[in-house]
Amino acid sequence: MATKNLFAKFDKEFDIKGLKEDLKNVGTGEGQYKDVPLGTYEVKIEKMELVESKTGKPMLSCWMKILSGEYQNSILFMNQVINTAFGLHNANEFLRSLEAGIEVEFESFSQYYDLILDIHEAIDGNLEYAVEYGETNKGFKTFKITEVFEVE
Incomplete structure (x- = not known):
C-alpha cells in the first residue's frame, strides 16, 4: 500500500x-538532442569531479553547459582517464586553464579528488569560458579553454 x-x-x-x-x-x-558540432562555445562548468570510468580507472569528468546560440543548454562532456602520466598531464593542463587561483598538483588520487572539488567550488558562479571543442585525428574529442570570463 x-x-x-x-x-x-x-x-x-x-x-x-x-x-x-x-x-x-x-x-x-x-x-x-542535437549533436554539438566542433567549434568554439561559451560555457559554464556545470559539474566537475573525479569518478571511476567504466573500466575501473580514475577519470576527470567535466560537464560544460553551452550558454548561448543554437546549442544553448546542450552539454559538452569531457572525460579524461588519469591512470597514466599523459592523462594526468592533460587533466592538469585543463584544470590550470580554468584559472581558479588554486595550484594544480597531483599527489594522490584522494588529494586530486579534493582538488577538483575545490576548483569547481572556486569557479562555480564566478567564471565562464570560451572552449574550443575539437577532435584529434584519431577521433578523440578535445577541449581547450581559449578565454576566461568573470560572471557579472
Whole structure:
C-alpha cells in the first residue's frame, strides 16, 4: 500500500500532461538532442569531479553547459582517464586553464579528488569560458579553454 502512495505522490508532483506530450515528441524525433558540432562555445562548468570510468580507472569528468546560440543548454562532456602520466598531464593542463587561483598538483588520487572539488567550488558562479571543442585525428574529442570570463 505504501508503494502505491509513493506513486500517487509522483502523480501530484510531476507534470503528467507535459510528460505525455514530451513522450510523443521523443517518438517523432522532435525531442531528441542535437549533436554539438566542433567549434568554439561559451560555457559554464556545470559539474566537475573525479569518478571511476567504466573500466575501473580514475577519470576527470567535466560537464560544460553551452550558454548561448543554437546549442544553448546542450552539454559538452569531457572525460579524461588519469591512470597514466599523459592523462594526468592533460587533466592538469585543463584544470590550470580554468584559472581558479588554486595550484594544480597531483599527489594522490584522494588529494586530486579534493582538488577538483575545490576548483569547481572556486569557479562555480564566478567564471565562464570560451572552449574550443575539437577532435584529434584519431577521433578523440578535445577541449581547450581559449578565454576566461568573470560572471557579472
